[in-house]
Amino acid sequence: MTAVEEILFCSPRDPMAATLVEELSQALRNLTGDDGRSSFSEADAETPNSAFVVLLQNGAPVACGALRPLQDDCAEIKRMYSRRPGGGLAVLLALERRARELGYREICLSTRKINDRAVSFYRKHGYVIAEPYGKYRESDLSVCFSKRLLPNA
Structure with a gap:
């Protein structure tokens, strides 16, 4: 049976x-010793130029991710997570579409270097290592990525 997938835009609350x-x-706590909560608040995804998405498969939530403003033409991805293979890509594509709709031309993100799955995932989907930004400038634990968004992609 094929899963019925739906992207739901909602509050992270x-x-x-x-x-x-x-x-x-x-x-994240199990992998890195830090749960990542200090880098994101629910309010970050409730502003006009942000988004929070949940992927539903057969009505059950299986993946999520957030998009928040970083600079005028750059959004930041936060809180990406998937319980199931393939869920992360569906969320990433939804966030990239929404970023284009909001007028962003680039997406940036940071993840821990130790998070091999995340590093591989972003590289596989067109993200390249970028200069550290914000609080990540001083972190040897993180790696930053960016991706230019092509119009109408």
């Missing part, structure tokens, strides 16, 4: 989203 974000925090 929505119970479906909050469950996924909590799972992500626990997974």
Whole structure:
């Protein structure tokens, strides 16, 4: 049976989203010793030029991600997480589409170097290592990525 997928734009405070974000925090804590919460607040994804998405498969939440303003033409991806293979790509593509709709020309993000799965995932999907930005300028633990967004892609 083929899964029925749906992208839901919602608040990260929505119970479906909050469950996924909590799972992500626990997974990050187990992997890195830091749950990542200090780098994101729910309000970050509730501003006019931001978004939070949940991927539903057969009505069940399986993946999430956030988009927030970083600079005038650059958005930042935060809180990407998927319970199932393929879920992360569906969320990433939805966030990239939304970023284009909001007028962003670039997406930036940071992840921990130790998070091999995330590093490989972003590289596989066109993200390149970028200059550290913001609080990541002083971090030897993180690696920053960016991707130029092509119009109408």
